[in-house]
Amino acid sequence: MHWVKNRVLAVLVLSGLVAALGLPFLTHAPNRLVAGIGIALVQLGKDTAAHPMEIWLTLLPAVLLVAAIFLRPTRAIQIIVYLAATFFLTGLAALAAHHATQLADQSGAIARTSLGAAFWLLAAFSWLAATDAMQRLAVRLLWRLLGAGFVIVPLGLMLATGAFNDLSLLKEYANRQDVFSAALGQHLQIVLASLLPALLIGVPLALASNRSLSLRTPLFAVLNVIQTVPSIALFALLMAPLALLAASVPVLAQLGIKGIGLAPAVIALTLYALLPVVRSTAAGLSQVPQPVIEAAQGMGLTARQIFWRVELPLALPVFLAGLRVATVQTIGMAVVAALIGAGGFGAIVFQGLLGGALDLVLLGVLPVVAMALAVDALLKTLSLALEPNVND
Amino acid sequence: MIELQHVCKAFNGLPVIDDLSLHIARGEFTVILGSSGSGKSTLLKMMNRLLEHDSGRILFAGEEIRSFRPEAIRRRMGYAIQSVGLFPHWSVEKNIATVPRLLKWPAERVHARVTELMTLLQLDAERYRKRYPHQLSGGQQQRVGVARALAGKPEVLLMDEPFGALDPVTRATLQLEIARIHKALGTTIVLVTHDIDEALSLATSIVLLDHGRIVQSGTPLQMLSNPANDFVTDFFGRNDVGIKLLGLQSVATRLRSGEHAGGEPVHASLSLRDAMSMFLVRRVDRLAVVDGECRALGTINFSDLLDLRP
Amino acid sequence: MSGAAPGGTTRRAWARDPLPWALAALLLLIFGMAQLKPLFAALFPELQRPVYAQDSFWALTVSHLKIVGLSSGFAVLVGVGAGIFATRPSGREFRPLIETVVASGQTFPPVAVLAVAVPVVGFGEAPALIALALYGLLPVLQSTLAGIKSVPPGANEAAEGLGLSPWQRLLHVELPLAAPVILAGVRTSVIINIGTAAIASTVGAKTLGLPIIVGLSGFNTAYVLQGAMLVGLLAVVTDLAFERLGRWQAAV
Numbered sequence: 001m002h003w004v005k006n007r008v009l010a011v012l013v014l015s016g017l018v019a020a021l022g023l024p025f026l027t028h029a030p031n032r033l034v035a036g037i038g039i040a041l042v043q044l045g046k047d048t049a050a051h052p053m054e055i056w057l058t059l060l061p062a063v064l065l066v067a068a069i070f071l072r073p074t075r076a077i078q079i080i081v082y083l084a085a086t087f088f089l090t091g092l093a094a095l096a097a098h099h100a101t102q103l104a105d106q107s108g109a110i111a112r113t114s115l116g117a118a119f120w121l122l123a124a125f126s127w128l129a130a131t132d133a134m135q136r137l138a139v140r141l142l143w144r145l146l147g148a149g150f151v152i153v154p155l156g157l158m159l160a161t162g163a164f165n166d167l168s169l170l171k172e173y174a175n176r177q178d179v180f181s182a183a184l185g186q187h188l189q190i191v192l193a194s195l196l197p198a199l200l201i202g203v204p205l206a207l208a209s210n211r212s213l214s215l216r217t218p219l220f221a222v223l224n225v226i227q228t229v230p231s232i233a234l235f236a237l238l239m240a241p242l243a244l245l246a247a248s249v250p251v252l253a254q255l256g257i258k259g260i261g262l263a264p265a266v267i268a269l270t271l272y273a274l275l276p277v278v279r280s281t282a283a284g285l286s287q288v289p290q291p292v293i294e295a296a297q298g299m300g301l302t303a304r305q306i307f308w309r310v311e312l313p314l315a316l317p318v319f320l321a322g323l324r325v326a327t328v329q330t331i332g333m334a335v336v337a338a339l340i341g342a343g344g345f346g347a348i349v350f351q352g353l354l355g356g357a358l359d360l361v362l363l364g365v366l367p368v369v370a371m372a373l374a375v376d377a378l379l380k381t382l383s384l385a386l387e388p389n390v391n392d
Numbered sequence: 393m394i395e396l397q398h399v400c401k402a403f404n405g406l407p408v409i410d411d412l413s414l415h416i417a418r419g420e421f422t423v424i425l426g427s428s429g430s431g432k433s434t435l436l437k438m439m440n441r442l443l444e445h446d447s448g449r450i451l452f453a454g455e456e457i458r459s460f461r462p463e464a465i466r467r468r469m470g471y472a473i474q475s476v477g478l479f480p481h482w483s484v485e486k487n488i489a490t491v492p493r494l495l496k497w498p499a500e501r502v503h504a505r506v507t508e509l510m511t512l513l514q515l516d517a518e519r520y521r522k523r524y525p526h527q528l529s530g531g532q533q534q535r536v537g538v539a540r541a542l543a544g545k546p547e548v549l550l551m552d553e554p555f556g557a558l559d560p561v562t563r564a565t566l567q568l569e570i571a572r573i574h575k576a577l578g579t580t581i582v583l584v585t586h587d588i589d590e591a592l593s594l595a596t597s598i599v600l601l602d603h604g605r606i607v608q609s610g611t612p613l614q615m616l617s618n619p620a621n622d623f624v625t626d627f628f629g630r631n632d633v634g635i636k637l638l639g640l641q642s643v644a645t646r647l648r649s650g651e652h653a654g655g656e657p658v659h660a661s662l663s664l665r666d667a668m669s670m671f672l673v674r675r676v677d678r679l680a681v682v683d684g685e686c687r688a689l690g691t692i693n694f695s696d697l698l699d700l701r702p
Numbered sequence: 703m704s705g706a707a708p709g710g711t712t713r714r715a716w717a718r719d720p721l722p723w724a725l726a727a728l729l730l731l732i733f734g735m736a737q738l739k740p741l742f743a744a745l746f747p748e749l750q751r752p753v754y755a756q757d758s759f760w761a762l763t764v765s766h767l768k769i770v771g772l773s774s775g776f777a778v779l780v781g782v783g784a785g786i787f788a789t790r791p792s793g794r795e796f797r798p799l800i801e802t803v804v805a806s807g808q809t810f811p812p813v814a815v816l817a818v819a820v821p822v823v824g825f826g827e828a829p830a831l832i833a834l835a836l837y838g839l840l841p842v843l844q845s846t847l848a849g850i851k852s853v854p855p856g857a858n859e860a861a862e863g864l865g866l867s868p869w870q871r872l873l874h875v876e877l878p879l880a881a882p883v884i885l886a887g888v889r890t891s892v893i894i895n896i897g898t899a900a901i902a903s904t905v906g907a908k909t910l911g912l913p914i915i916v917g918l919s920g921f922n923t924a925y926v927l928q929g930a931m932l933v934g935l936l937a938v939v940t941d942l943a944f945e946r947l948g949r950w951q952a953a954v
Contacts, residue, residue: 007795117822128799135798228941229934230897236914236930240745240923259923332811336901339918349817353905358821365814372809442863466865477860481878490864540864550863 003070008132009081010069016125024116026096028103031110032168032357041118044099051098058091060084065129078133085130086150092122093155093164100166114168114359127151141384145377172359179348184367186343190262190334194269195327201270202277210282223275231268231333235340238264265337272333273326280322284315317383324379331372335364393418393548393580394439399448401434401604408434409445410604416548416597421574421581423591426601427627432584435601436552439582440466453547467491470541470549474556476533478525484510484536485521491544509539512573531562538570542579551583555590567594588628592616592636600624612640638697639665643681646699649690653678660689668697721942728935732759735928742924752924754913759932766909766936769827769902770895773834777891781839782884785846786872797847804844812837812898820905830902830909837898838891845887849880881951889944893937900933910936 004010024038045055061084068081100113134147164170173180209216226234243259246252257263288311296306338346345364352360394416401409408431416422426432437443438450441462450457457465470491478487485506492502510517513535525533534554541549551570555563571594574581585591591598592612599609607627608620616637619625628636644660657680658670670679677694735753742752787793788800815837819829853876861871877884900911910932917925 008799011796128803131802132799135802225938228893228937230893230900230937232897232900232911232914233930233933233937236917236926237934240927243923244745328809332809332813335811335813339901339904339915346813349813350904353817353820356821356825358818361817361821365817369810369814372811373806376806376809440863442859463865463867466863471860471863473856473859473863475854475856475859477854477856477858479857479861479875479879480854490861490866494865494870537860540860544865 005072006069006081009065009129012125012129012132013065013069016122019118019121019125023118023121025118025122026099027114027116028107029112029114030107032112036112036114038116039099041122044095050102051095054091054095054098058088058095061088061091065126073136075137078136082130082133082137082147083150085126085133086147089123089126089130089151090154092119092126093158097158097163097167101163104166112168112171113166141381145381168359169362172357172363176348176363180363180367183343183345183348183364187331187334187345187368187371190265190269190337190342190344191327191330193262193266194273194330194334197266197270198273198277198326199323202274203281205274206278206281206285209278210285216282219278223278226271227275231272231336232339234268234271235264235337238267239340242267260341262342264340265334265342269330269333269337273330276322276326276329280319280325281315284318284322285311287318288314316386320379320383320386324376324383327375327379328372331368331375335368393420393453394582395449395451396435396438397449397451399438399445399450401431401438401443401446408604409438412448412604412606414599414606414609416580416582418580419578421571421583421594421596422599423595423597424582424584424599424601425586425588425591425627427586429603430601431604432586432601433552434604436550436582436584439548440469440471440550467494467544468547470544470546472534472537472541472549472551472554474553476525476537476557478533478536478540480525483522483524484515484528487525487536488540488543490540491546495544505543506539509543512542512576513539513569515539529562530558531566534558534562534566535569538566538573542573542577547580549579549581551581553585554583556585556587563590570594588636589639592639600627613637616640635665635668638668639663643667643679643692644689646692646696647681647690648692648696651691652688653680653691655680657682657686657688658692659684664697667692668694671697721939721946724935724939724942728932728939731928731932731935732763735759742928746924749922749924751922754916754925754928756916757908757912759910759928762908762910762912763932763936765907766896766899766911769830769834769899769907769909770892773831774838774888774892774895776835777838777842777895778888780835781842781887781891782846784839785843785850785884788847789850789876790868800843801847804840804847807837807840808844810837812894813901816898816902816905825906827902827907829905830899830907833902834895834898838895841887841891841894842884843887845890846880846884849883849887850876852883853879882948885944885948885951889941889948892944893941896933896937896940900929 020041023040025041025044026039027036028039029036044051045059064080064084065088068077068084071077073081096115096119103113104111130147130151134144137143139147158164165174205219209219229237239259242257242264246258252258292310292314293306296310301309334342334344335346335349338344338350345368348364349361349368350364352358352362352364394414396412396414399409399412400407412435414435424432424435434443438445439452439457441457452460452465452468479490485503488506488509489502492505497505506521507517510521515532515535520528520532525536528536538551538554541551554570555566558566567590570581570583573579574594583594595612597609598612598615600607600615602623608615608624610618615624616628616633619628625633641664642660643658643662643664646664647660653676655674655676658667660681660683662670667679671677671694678691681689681692683689736755739753743749746752784800788797812833816829816833819833823829823832857875857879858871861875866874899907899909900914903909903911903915910929913925913929914933915929917923917927917929
C-alpha cells in the first residue's frame with residue numbers, strides 16, 4: 001500500500017465515508033414525541049439546487065482531503081489539510097442548519113430536525129484530521145489558537161445569527177432559555193464556591209506539609225482516600241450529617257446549609273479539589289532548585305522576599321497545572337451534584353437522561369464540555385505564556 | 393569474516409555511507425575510527441542489520457546477510473553499546489544469560505557459561521550474579537554488558553563506543569580487559585570509537601572514516617608512519633605523531649642484549665613511550681630491562697628511541 | 703528492592719495493614735446491614751423503612767462488580783493493545799493523534815459519556831457498559847503509552863542488537879518494564895468506573911448506587927447513607943488491592 005502516504009488521514013476519511021453512507025445525517029420527525037426518520041447525507045447532496053453554497057463548501061474540502069491521502073505530507077499539504085478539514089466541518093454545520101430551516105419552512109414549527117449520528121461522527125473525524133495536521137505542522141501555541149479560530153469563529157457567527165435555530169437542539173434551548181441561564185449560573189457558582197476554599201485551605205496546607213513530614217504523610221493519605229471515594233458517594237455521605245446539623249442548629253438552615261443542595265456539593269467538591277491543589281503546590285515549591293534559594297539567601301534576601309520573588313514564580317507552572325486539573329475536575333463533578341439538588345447543568349442532563357431525550361442531554365453536556373475545554377486551554381496558555389519569563 | 397562490497401546508505405536523501413568496501417578478517421581487532429558524523433556507528437549497525445544498507449552487498453561468513461533473519465545474524469554476533477542497556481528488571485545472571493537462553497541451551501550449561509564469563513570479566517561470580525544493574529557501578533555494568541555480548545559464543549563482537557561514558561580510569565582498565573580478552577579468546581572484534589589513543593592501543597587494524605568513506609585502513613603503525621593524506625595526518629595529530637609511534641612499540645624491539653645498567657629495571661613489554669617517560673623522570677640515559685621472571689635481558693638507551701641504526 | 707515490609711509475617715504489620723480491615727468492613731456491611739436496623743431507626747426516627755431491602759446488597763455488589771469488571775476488561779485489552787500498536791513502527795504515525803484524543807477525552811466528565819449513551823442504546827446495563835468501556839479506555843491507553851516510553855532506550859537497543867525478535871522484546875523487555883505505569887493507569891480507570899457505575903443506577907443498571915438513587919428520590923436519607931458507605935468502601939478496598947498488587951508486582 002505504498003500509494004497511501006498519509007495513513008491517519010486515510011483511516012479518518014474511510015471511517016467518515018462509512019459513517020456518511022451508513023448512518024443518518026439528520027433525523028426529521030413531525031413532532032417531538034415521534035421517532036424521526038433518517039436523512040442520509042447523500043440525499044442532501046442530490047438536491048444541489050436547494051443549498052448550492054453549503055454543498056460546495058462541504059464537497060470541495062472533502063475532495064481535497066481524499067486527495068491528500070495520496071500526497072506526501074509536506075508542510076504545504078498539511079496546511080491545506082488543516083484548512084480543508086476546518087472548512088469541511090463548517091460546511092457540514094451550515095448544510096445541516098440550512099436543510100433544517102428548509103424542512104421547518106415546509107413542515108411547520110412543531111416538526112423536529114435533529115443532528116444525526118453521521119453528522120457527529122463526521123464532525124469528530126474532521127476535527128481529528130485537523131488536529132493531526134496541526135500536530136504534524138508542529139507550530140507554536142499562538143498559531144494553534146489562530147487555527148482554532150478557523151472553526152470557532154464561523155460556527156460562533158452562525159450560532160449568533162440564528163442559523164442553527166431550526167435544529168432541535170436549539171429549539172430545546174429556546175424553550176428553556178431561563179432554565180439554561182439559571183443552570184449556567186448555578187454551575188459557575190458551584191465551581192467557584194468549591195475552588196476558592198480549596199485554594200484558601202490547600203495552599204497553606206501545602207506550605208505547612210513541605211516543612212513537616214509528620215504532617216505530610218497523613219495529609220496525603222487522607223486526601224488520597226477522599227479522591228478514591230466516588231463523587232456520588234461523597235455527596236451522599238455528607239447529606240446525613242449536614243441534615244442532622246441543620247436540624248439541630250436552625251440558624252444554619254436559614255443560611256442555606258441543608259442536607260441537600262449546595263452545601264454538601266460544595267463541601268465535597270472542595271475536598272476533591274484539595275488533592276490536586278495541595279499536591280501541585282507542594283510539588284511546585286519542592287522542585288525549586290536548592291542552589292537558587294541559597295544564592296538568594298547569599299544575596300541577602302529575607303525569607304519572605306525569597307518566597308514571593310523566587311519560590312513562588314518558579315513554582316507557578318506546576319501549581320497552574322494542578323489548578324487546571326482541579327478546575328476541570330470540579331466542572332465535571334458538578335454535573336453529578338445535580339442528583340443531590342445542587343442544580344447546574346447536571347439537572348438538564350439528568351432530565352434528558354430520564355426522558356430519553358438526546359437533545360436535552362446534549363443541551364446539558366455540551367456547555368459543560370465546552371467550559372472544561374475552554375478552562376483547560378486557557379490555563380495551558382497561561383502556563384506557557386509564563387514559562388519563558390520564568391526561565392529568563 | 394565480514395565483507396562489505398560497494399555499500400551505500402542515505403538518510404533523507406543525504407548519503408551517510410558512500411560506496412564503501414571493507415574486509416574484516418577473522419581474529420582481527422578492527423577499530424572503526426572517525427569523528428562525529430563520519431558514519432562509523434551507521435557502518436557498525438549495518439553489519440548486524442540494525443540498519444539496512446541501501447545498495448551493495450554485505451557478507452557474513454561468506455553469505456549475504458539479507459538471506460538470514462535479522463535475529464539469526466545478531467545471535468551469532470555479540471553487541472555492546474555505550475549506554476550498556478542492561479535490562480533493569482533482570483539480575484546480572486539473567487542479563488548475561490540472554491542469548492544462551494534464546495539459543496535454548498540447557499540450564500546447567502547456561503549457569504556454567506555465566507560463571508565463566510563473570511570470571512573472564514573479573515566480576516566475583518558468587519557476589520554479583522544475583523545483583524541488579526542499578527546496584528552496580530558504571531564500570532561493572534559495562535563488564536556485564538561485554539559478558540552478555542560474549543555469552544552466546546559469537547563469531548564476531550561488535551562494540552559501539554562501549555567505554556565512552558566511563559571515567560578515564562575505568563575506561564583505561566576496561567580497554568586493557570578487552571585487549572586481554574582478544575588475545576585470550578582470539579575473537580574477531582569490531583569496535584567503533586572517536587578516541588585516537590583507544591584505537592592505537594587496541595587495534596590490529598584501523599579503518600579511518602570521513603563522511604562515509606574510508607580514508608585509509610591499515611595497522612596502527614602504517615596509519616602513523618605512512619598517512620595517505622593530510623586528513624589522516626591531521627586526524628592523528630601532526631605534532632605528536634612521533635610520540636604516538638613510540639607508544640606502539642615495546643622496549644623489547646630496541647633491546648641491547650647482554651649489557652648492564654643500574655637502577656630499577658623496566659619490563660621488556662613496556663612501551664617505548666612509557667620508557668621515554670622513565671628516562672625523563674629518572675634523569676638517566678640507560679635503563680635495565682628484565683623479562684616476566686625478573687631475569688636480566690639487557691638495557692635500553694635513550695638514543696635507541698631515535699632508532700638511528702641503518 | 704521494593705522496600706515493602708514483609709507484610710503479613712508479623713502480627714503488628716497485619717494489624718496496621720488497612721486492606722483486610724477495609725475488606726472486613728465492606729463484607730460486614732454487605733451481609734450484615736439488616737442487623738444495623740436499630741441504629742438507622744434511631745438516627746432517622748421519621749423513616750418507616752430504615753434499611754434498604756428491595757434488593758440484597760450482595761446481589762447489588764455482584765452486579766456492580768460485573769459491570770465494572772466487563773467494561774474494565776475491555777478497556778484493558780483494547781487500551782493496552784492500542785498503546786502497543788501506537789508504539790510500534792507501523793503505528794507510530796497514529797501516536798500524536800491518539801495522545802491528543804486521550805488527553806482531551808479526559809477533560810470530559812465520565813457522566814457525559816453515560817448520558818450520551820442512554821438515548822442511543824436505551825436504559826439498563828448496556829449504556830453503562832458502553833460508557834465505562836469507552837471512558838475507561840482513556841487512562842489505560844495513556845498509561846500504556848507513557849509506560850512503554852519510559853523503557854530506557856539502551857535496553858531496547860541492546861535487546862534488538864542481541865537478537866531478540868520484536869515480539870520477544872515486547873514480551874520480555876518492554877512490557878515488564880512498562881508494567882508499573884500501566885498498572886497505575888488501570889487502577890485509575892477501575893476506580894473511576896466504580897463511581898460511574900454507581901451513577902448508572904439512575905438509568906436502570908443494578909449497582910450499589912441504587913439505594914442512593916432510590917433514597918434521593920424517596921427522601922430516605924438512611925438508604926442514601928447505606929448506598930454511599932458501600933460504594934465508598936468498595937472503591938477504597940479496590941484501590942488498596944491495586945496498591946497491594948503493584949507492590950507485589952514490583953517485588954517479583
